Amino acid sequence: MEPLQIYERLKGRFGERILETAEKKPDPFAVVDPAALLEICRYLREEPELAMDCLSNETGVDYKDRVEVVYHLFSYSHRHGAVLKVRLPREAPRVATVESIWKSANWMEREIFDLVGVNFEGHSDLRRILMPEDWPGHPLRKDFVEPQEYHGISTVRESPIVRLDQLKDQHKKK
Amino acid sequence: MSDTAEPTLRTEEMTLNMGPQHPSTHGVLRFVIRADGEVMREAVPDVGYLHRSIEKIAEKVGYHGFMPYTDRVDYVCAMFTNQGWAMACEKLANIEVPRRGEYCRVIATEFNRLASHLLTVGLMGMDIGAMTPFLHALREREMINDLIEELCGARLTFNYMRIGGVAWDLPPGWREKALAYLDHLDPILEEYNALFSYNKICIQRLANVAPISAAEAIDYNLVGPNLRACGVKWDVRKEMPYSVYPEFDFDVPTGRGEWGTIGDSMDRYMMRIYEMSESSKILRQALTRIPDGPVLAKVVRNLRPPAGECQVRVESARGDQGWYVVSDGTGYPWRVHVRTGSFAAMGIIQKLSRGLMIADLVVLIASLDVIAPEIDR
Amino acid sequence: MPLLNSLPDYVLTTKTDELINWMRKSSIWYMLFGLACCAIELMHTGGPRADIERFGATPRASARQSDLMIIAGTLTLKMALRTRLLYDQMPDPKYVISMGSCSNCGGLFQLAYSVCDGVDKVIPVDVYVPGCPPRPEALTEGLLKLQEKIMTERWLARAPGTNGEAA
Numbered sequence: 087m088e089p090l091q092i093y094e095r096l097k098g099r100f101g102e103r104i105l106e107t108a109e110k111k112p113d114p115f116a117v118v119d120p121a122a123l124l125e126i127c128r129y130l131r132e133e134p135e136l137a138m139d140c141l142s143n144e145t146g147v148d149y150k151d152r153v154e155v156v157y158h159l160f161s162y163s164h165r166h167g168a169v170l171k172v173r174l175p176r177e178a179p180r181v182a183t184v185e186s187i188w189k190s191a192n193w194m195e196r197e198i199f200d201l202v203g204v205n206f207e208g209h210s211d212l213r214r215i216l217m218p219e220d221w222p223g224h225p226l227r228k229d230f231v232e233p234q235e236y237h238g239i240s241t242v243r244e245s246p247i248v249r250l251d252q253l254k255d256q257h258k259k260k
Numbered sequence: 261m262s263d264t265a266e267p268t269l270r271t272e273e274m275t276l277n278m279g280p281q282h283p284s285t286h287g288v289l290r291f292v293i294r295a296d297g298e299v300m301r302e303a304v305p306d307v308g309y310l311h312r313s314i315e316k317i318a319e320k321v322g323y324h325g326f327m328p329y330t331d332r333v334d335y336v337c338a339m340f341t342n343q344g345w346a347m348a349c350e351k352l353a354n355i356e357v358p359r360r361g362e363y364c365r366v367i368a369t370e371f372n373r374l375a376s377h378l379l380t381v382g383l384m385g386m387d388i389g390a391m392t393p394f395l396h397a398l399r400e401r402e403m404i405n406d407l408i409e410e411l412c413g414a415r416l417t418f419n420y421m422r423i424g425g426v427a428w429d430l431p432p433g434w435r436e437k438a439l440a441y442l443d444h445l446d447p448i449l450e451e452y453n454a455l456f457s458y459n460k461i462c463i464q465r466l467a468n469v470a471p472i473s474a475a476e477a478i479d480y481n482l483v484g485p486n487l488r489a490c491g492v493k494w495d496v497r498k499e500m501p502y503s504v505y506p507e508f509d510f511d512v513p514t515g516r517g518e519w520g521t522i523g524d525s526m527d528r529y530m531m532r533i534y535e536m537s538e539s540s541k542i543l544r545q546a547l548t549r550i551p552d553g554p555v556l557a558k559v560v561r562n563l564r565p566p567a568g569e570c571q572v573r574v575e576s577a578r579g580d581q582g583w584y585v586v587s588d589g590t591g592y593p594w595r596v597h598v599r600t601g602s603f604a605a606m607g608i609i610q611k612l613s614r615g616l617m618i619a620d621l622v623v624l625i626a627s628l629d630v631i632a633p634e635i636d637r
Numbered sequence: 638m639p640l641l642n643s644l645p646d647y648v649l650t651t652k653t654d655e656l657i658n659w660m661r662k663s664s665i666w667y668m669l670f671g672l673a674c675c676a677i678e679l680m681h682t683g684g685p686r687a688d689i690e691r692f693g694a695t696p697r698a699s700a701r702q703s704d705l706m707i708i709a710g711t712l713t714l715k716m717a718l719r720t721r722l723l724y725d726q727m728p729d730p731k732y733v734i735s736m737g738s739c740s741n742c743g744g745l746f747q748l749a750y751s752v753c754d755g756v757d758k759v760i761p762v763d764v765y766v767p768g769c770p771p772r773p774e775a776l777t778e779g780l781l782k783l784q785e786k787i788m789t790e791r792w793l794a795r796a797p798g799t800n801g802e803a804a
Contacts, residue, residue, distance in 0.1 A: 112351050112570040140478050143571070143582050143599040158571060158582065158599075162478055162494060169571070190481030193607040216308040216636055217751065218715045225750050226316060226595075232750045236714045243743055243754035280719055283669050283698040287676070288716060309716045310673055313749040320748055328745065335674035379677070398684035405681075415681075416674055416770050633673060 089114050092136065092168045100126060105173075115156070115169035120181045123172055127187050130159060130168070137161045138168065141188035144195065146202035148227045153179045155204060180205040201226040273301060278621075280309045286383065286625060287632020289606075295618060303613035303621055305606050311636040318596040323349050323423060323563045326596070331417035333598055334634045336379055339365075339372040340576035342421035344583040344598070347502065348572040349423045352565035352587050360553040361425030362504045367438070367546050368411065368420055370539045374445070375404045376577035377532040377539075380629050384529055385456055387626040388465050393456040400448060407438055423563065425556035435547050442540050442547075449536060457533060466529055467520030470612045470624045477523070481604040484579025485531035486628055489515035490523035496575035508545050510538045525627035532629070562591050578602055578629055602634035654791050662784040663693040665732070668703035670723070672710025675737040678770040679709045687773030692780060700726040705783070707776075708756045711739035711746055717753045724760045732787075734779050735762045738769045745769070 087095075093116045105117040118126055130138040143158035153174045160167040172181055183206040185191045195206045196215040203224035206212055214221065223230050235241060274297075279290035288309035294301040314333055318326045330345045331338040343365055350357065357365075382397025405415045410431055412420040420427055456462055472482070477490040487494055495512040497505040513534035515527035567589040574581045579601025586595040605628040613621055644650070671679050682689045683696060697703040700723045712720060724733070735756050738744030743754030756762060763786060766779035 112568050115569075139475075140481055142481060142580075143584060143597070145584055145595070145597045145599075147586060147595045149594075156584070158584070162492060165499060188481070189479045190604055190607060193603060197603075214308075216311040218308070225313065230750070237718060239714060239717055239753055239758050241714070241750075241754070243747060280716060281668075281670055281700075281723060283696075288672055309713060309719075310711065311713055311715070311751050312673075312711055312746045313751050316750065317746070317748050332674060332745075335677060395685050398681065399686070402681065402684065402686045415772065416677055 087135075087164065087166045089166070089168050092166070095136070096126065096130075099129065113169060115171050117171045117173060120172040120174060123170075124182050124184065124187070126170070127157075127159075127184050131187055135164070137163050139163065139188075141184065141190050141194070142167070144184075144191060144198065146198035146204055146226070148176075148202055150228065152176060153202060153204060155181060155198060157184070174204065178205065179203065180207055182207050183209040185209055200224070203227065271296070276618075278303075278618075279306075286630050287635075289625070289630070289632055289635075291621070293613075293618065293621070298617050298619075300613050300616055300618060300621065302610065303616075305609055307606060307632070307635050309636065310632045312633070314637045315596050315598070318593050320592070322592050323565070324561070326593075327422065328417065328419045331419055332633060333637055334576065334578065334581075334600065334602075334631060335417055336631060337369075337372045337376040337577040338416070338418050339369045339420060340574050340581060341598070342418065343369055343503075344572060344574040344576075344581050346421045346423050347574065348570060348583040348585040349563065349565065351570045351572055352568060352585060353423075353559075353563060355424050355557055355559060357425050357503075357557055358554045359504070359551050360429075361555040361557070363546055363550040364426045364430065364555055365421060365503060366505070366508075367430075367543060367550070368408070368418075368426070370543045370546070371404055371408060371438075372418075373539045373577045374536055374543075375401050375408075377536050378404070380532050380577075380626075381452070381456070381529065384466075384623075384626045385462075387622050388462065390456070390461075393452065396452055396455065400445065403441060403444075407434070407441060410434060410437075422556060422559075424559040425554070427556070429555045430550075435550075439544070439547055442543055445540060446537070449533070453533065457530065463519050463526060465623060466526040466627065467524055469520075469525040469620050469627075470616060471521040471524040472608070472612070473523060476608075480608040482579070482608065483601040483604065484576070485535060486528055486579065486601065486605060488513065489527040489531045491515055494580075496573050496580045500573060502572075502574070507549075508542045510541050513538065525623050528627040528629075564589060564591050576601070578631065578634060598634075598637060600634035600637075602628075602630045602632075605630050606635055653793055655788070657792050658788045658790055662787040665692075665694050665705045665780070665783070665787075666697045666703045667694055667705040667707050667734075668700050668723070668727070669696045669698055670706055670708055670720075672708070672712065672716065673739065675709035675739070675770045678773060678776065679707060679736065682773035682776045684773075687777055689773075689777060689780065692777070692784070694780060700724075701728065703727060704730065705732045705734065706760075707734045707736050708740040708762075709736045709770075711744065712753045712756050712759075713751050714753050715751070717756075717759045720756065721759045730790075732763045732783055733760055734764045734766060734776075734783060736766045736768075736776055736779065737771055738767060741765050741767060 130136050138159040138161045140160045142160040145156045147154045155172050157170040198204050200214040200216050274295050276293045280288040290306040291303045293303045314329050330341040333341045378397045378401045382394040385393030409415050412418050472490050474490045474492050477487050493514050515522050519526045565587045569586040572583045582599035584597040588594040735741050740756040746752040764779050764783045768775050
């Protein structure tokens, strides 16, 4: 089935929970209501004609006015895929976890929590995965400011000319 | 051990730390292992020691400038990541690659697949404790490195592909050298199998270690040779073909459980061996049938694809890589995300490690062909 | 080593420092600290073509058994703390080769938020080998430069009470 047909099917079943579908971009996607996400995902997985048995990608994207979580679903038995998106507010974004439906979501949601700051309700082990445990902030946000130092190591590199002069001074002292 | 021999023996669970510097892990990975003697209760992976924020750098350097960074996403098979990024940008900006450019891409990527699988099978030997297979594999890999160095100037991080094609054409005389190398490789693979793969010790160490069922593999989003070893016949080159792959004739091997169960470490390891002969087939066809023409389409220097997003899948040596690129109409991408096979493979290790021995954990990581920069990016 | 013409072939005259340093430089055992892409080139340097073991350098897995640490690859801030710990675990006298652009100065990842720009922010470095990644021949030259540096060390002239480092 083509993605647009899948979205029509979802609209027929869930009505206004499917907020919009975009056709003009290279890859069409469907924006869904965050409160209905679990139900829609379960339907997509269990319906025999859709059978989306694999969550092949889950990404968090930070736009200026919202945060989006994008789900790329795929079915190995029917060889078709779909793209779902949820739009969340930028301060304290939260959405239900799909870990109970696809186990691959476990690590992917931890990464989105770490880098974008989305809180997944019901996740079994939501902690930072790529950054150190005591890192301040969420790096993939557009307004992220790099810290000047971390545990005494400065993140600023001085110009190599300065370093060469220092080495020359050390040599002269000897 | 349970208290059958001496009821008064007090046993404790050990918490061990494996990594991040350890000769048996494929890059900087760390495991916190709770073990009861040699048998593990659980191995919890801890990653992020090679997180180089490549996805954020893409937003700063632009479309053309990001190509060298894609090499570092997976440095052992850098041609695939180059190709994935180039294909994503071409899909967004609607650029068509000339046919000779596509053939050059296929040749470069299939040589890279050979090199990557050679390293994997060699490292499997080293992880079991045998140094000799590793040196045999490196000898062949050095010859491929020579060929690729003549093609694009670098041995490891190639930066060979550009948006719209490849950077340089095949040098004169290169085709003959490449075909001669393929003739040299086929008997070497048989020799390697006789030395290592069908060796009794290797079979005993690898067979029946951590079998994964097909349903579990799909649920955890395993891809590539790991998925095919479980019996799922899925290869992006055949199912969702891109580039000029429909013109080539090759098979997709799947695991059959000849030495143990379907989907165990021996199956995953043998997938790489079989795929090397398939790559050799594709290379022979590509090298003999390559058409003439330009290798690079005309692309403007400040590329500004229209606003939109796309996902592109490339069958890398480690599995199906998904490149998700969001463009906002300016010369810098808004968001780039790579979904790699190694990230998903790490997610399944915690579950598979229950009841496994510590030495088997090493075999499991080597058979899943996990590499640290793909996980951490 | 200077030989006097009047002595028979089985007698060798040299300085004690040179003899000690010659023995030490011919048997530098390096710790496998391959972090990123340079680790593959480090493996190739120990491999069949550019064999670094002919110079006496063999890889060791543990920091406690090695006298050279080749930092091959990008050092992230998360890893930098562990690097300091591993360096402290090595027994004296110890040397450090910084291999590749990423460990020299951050390389092409200076724009990154999570990368430590250069390993010399955490540990002292003896030899810097440039390249991205450096060829096996370049790393071998780096090791030879380190051997030259080792030959200049003085053992008998150091003040009493200092630890194993040469003057």
